[in-house]
Amino acid sequence: MAFPLTDGTETAARPNWLTAAKNRLQQLLAFASLIVIFTFFALANSAFPTYSNVINILFSTVVIGTLALGTTFVIITGGIDLSIGTGMALCAVMSGVFIVDAGLPVALGVPAAVLFGGLIGLVNGVNVAVLKLPPFIATLAMMLVAQGLALVISKSTPIYFSDHPGYTKISTGELIPALNIPNAVVVLLAAAVLAGFLLSRTLLGRYTYSIGSNEAATALSGINVRRWKVVVYTLAGLFTGLAGVLISARLGSAQPATGMGYELQAIAAVVIGGTSLAGGKGSIIGTMIGALIISVLNNGLQIMSIPQEWQNVILGLVILVAVYADMVRKKET
Amino acid sequence: MSATPLLELRGIDKSFGPVQVLRDVALSAYPGEVTALVGDNGAGKSTLVKCISGIYATDAGEFFFEGQPVQINSPRDASALGIEVVYQDLALCDNLDIVQNMFLGREKRSGLVLDEATMEQLAGQTLAGLSVRTVKSLRQHVSSLSGGQRQTVAIAKAVLWNSKLVILDEPTAALGVAQTAQVLELVRRLADRGLAVILISHNMNDVFAVSDRIAALYLGRMAAQVKTNEITHAQVVELITAGRSGQLGLRDENGTEYADLTTPGADA
Numbered sequence A: 001m002a003f004p005l006t007d008g009t010e011t012a013a014r015p016n017w018l019t020a021a022k023n024r025l026q027q028l029l030a031f032a033s034l035i036v037i038f039t040f041f042a043l044a045n046s047a048f049p050t051y052s053n054v055i056n057i058l059f060s061t062v063v064i065g066t067l068a069l070g071t072t073f074v075i076i077t078g079g080i081d082l083s084i085g086t087g088m089a090l091c092a093v094m095s096g097v098f099i100v101d102a103g104l105p106v107a108l109g110v111p112a113a114v115l116f117g118g119l120i121g122l123v124n125g126v127n128v129a130v131l132k133l134p135p136f137i138a139t140l141a142m143m144l145v146a147q148g149l150a151l152v153i154s155k156s157t158p159i160y161f162s163d164h165p166g167y168t169k170i171s172t173g174e175l176i177p178a179l180n181i182p183n184a185v186v187v188l189l190a191a192a193v194l195a196g197f198l199l200s201r202t203l204l205g206r207y208t209y210s211i212g213s214n215e216a217a218t219a220l221s222g223i224n225v226r227r228w229k230v231v232v233y234t235l236a237g238l239f240t241g242l243a244g245v246l247i248s249a250r251l252g253s254a255q256p257a258t259g260m261g262y263e264l265q266a267i268a269a270v271v272i273g274g275t276s277l278a279g280g281k282g283s284i285i286g287t288m289i290g291a292l293i294i295s296v297l298n299n300g301l302q303i304m305s306i307p308q309e310w311q312n313v314i315l316g317l318v319i320l321v322a323v324y325a326d327m328v329r330k331k332e333t
Numbered sequence B: 001m002s003a004t005p006l007l008e009l010r011g012i013d014k015s016f017g018p019v020q021v022l023r024d025v026a027l028s029a030y031p032g033e034v035t036a037l038v039g040d041n042g043a044g045k046s047t048l049v050k051c052i053s054g055i056y057a058t059d060a061g062e063f064f065f066e067g068q069p070v071q072i073n074s075p076r077d078a079s080a081l082g083i084e085v086v087y088q089d090l091a092l093c094d095n096l097d098i099v100q101n102m103f104l105g106r107e108k109r110s111g112l113v114l115d116e117a118t119m120e121q122l123a124g125q126t127l128a129g130l131s132v133r134t135v136k137s138l139r140q141h142v143s144s145l146s147g148g149q150r151q152t153v154a155i156a157k158a159v160l161w162n163s164k165l166v167i168l169d170e171p172t173a174a175l176g177v178a179q180t181a182q183v184l185e186l187v188r189r190l191a192d193r194g195l196a197v198i199l200i201s202h203n204m205n206d207v208f209a210v211s212d213r214i215a216a217l218y219l220g221r222m223a224a225q226v227k228t229n230e231i232t233h234a235q236v237v238e239l240i241t242a243g244r245s246g247q248l249g250l251r252d253e254n255g256t257e258y259a260d261l262t263t264p265g266a267d268a
Helices: A016-023 A025-044 A051-076 A084-101 A106-130 A135-154 A165-172 A183-201 A203-213 A215-220 A225-251 A262-272 A284-303 A308-332 B045-052 B075-081 B098-102 B116-129 B147-159 B177-192 B204-210 B233-242 B252-259
Strands: B007-016 B019-029 B034-039 B060-065 B068-070 B083-086 B165-169 B196-200 B213-218 B221-227
Touching (some): A025 A308, A051 A262, A051 A284, A084 A106, A084 A225, A106 A225, A165 A225, A183 A203, A183 A225, A183 A284, A203 A225, A203 B098, A262 A308, A284 A308, B019 B034, B019 B196, B034 B177, B075 B083, B098 B116, B098 B147, B147 B165, B147 B177
Parallel strands (some): B019 B221, B034 B196, B034 B213
Antiparallel strands (some): B007 B019, B007 B060, B060 B068
């Protein structure tokens, strides 16, 4: 038979690693940008490339990075989660309620606070997947609810962990004394490894991509799309809870009025890292690079004494460039 | 070729509210054969397929699979029997690669972890078994494939599961000449491997090129199901457009309401 299918002219095999590299181009671009930005600041100011400042940068990546991990899953499914910022504040308050007010030991209070974050995510998931509310609206509503609840529960006053030195150690302690690396950085790294594993090696990750890529095809393949969406939003909630613990442990207090704005920084990190807001595409490594780019920019501009207002302008421009570069790349392939 | 149909439908009725879409439809699909399901737009082809695949519940009628009466109440029931449907354009996830698409919903795992090596190997074997050699890499994203290659992957996905009946919904609708030939060749190969194939098509050339039997739906009723070599091109067109052709097709006592409108032989 002379059908083109079997004539064998196109059998030249392309190595799988090359295909994989092509699929990961956006992450390579983001990584290259990180190096360029870092080098720029290193040349511009000698106070920038010191060990303690690098640790500083990593430390300031922790909260945005942790929030961005869960957000990566949500955005890959084609959704969005605006509730993670104030949700984090609410979880910090709940951590205070569990540990300071109710007197739970830290070893119980911390998991309880993280699970509370999961509960917030579960509600988001049910609203989006079962009640079919648009993710933007459902999580916008949750953002307001969480902000309000954080203030109501704490009576608008910060909860201090001064009597619980073990709690602040979660963020500021140093597990490996010689390296001077705060525990929060180690926790972020562990959380990122876990998230990367879930996204690239498990069913949850596979269905996260397939739902974002083609929800109808996923459903026709016999996959319970609703259930997996609920799982994804719940996972984002768990990371929100973890971020709430990390930020309150770092500050030594739960600040109920904070949180607003963190969700946008986390979403920015995810997008800079090459995750498409249209869904179906993204990675944890990319998100981590995106979060690092944001904190390197913040840190470097601060060291160069650029006013905060201009830092925001520059960050905004970086997001525009990152998304535009992604679009140009898509047109070319 | 077996005398027992793999899948036999009898007396299928389906209504959506006041609109009766299928009336007393019978259909048989035999192993090792391609049965072409033809009919004009709105004749009920898609509805019939969705009844077979368990997406729609039928109002009345019986299903027999390998001679045994069966119930198909959900897509899960259908795939448990070995019925796979390749939908026209909904079948694949663009951002997943070929292996990931082929195993979507039935991933191989060892513990928590996806067993990529085994899946890649099985996908490769399935494609090789279908003599598919045009894809460069099994790890290519489906978005980078041509229309014909995409259709090939979708069909291979359906075959991967030791399926017994594969239903193809207009697999060549959006393809060029060469790619259509590729896909038809693949359809023929499925039947040669002993599968029963139901091919939905508008294209008479495709139907005559590849099918063993032709089933023609006309306004929700099965006008005729005949062997392809016992019918002419023109007769099929008549069955599709008028519901009858000479001795074939719907008789007047069943179809008085539209018999007056037909002008026998007009299209021949």
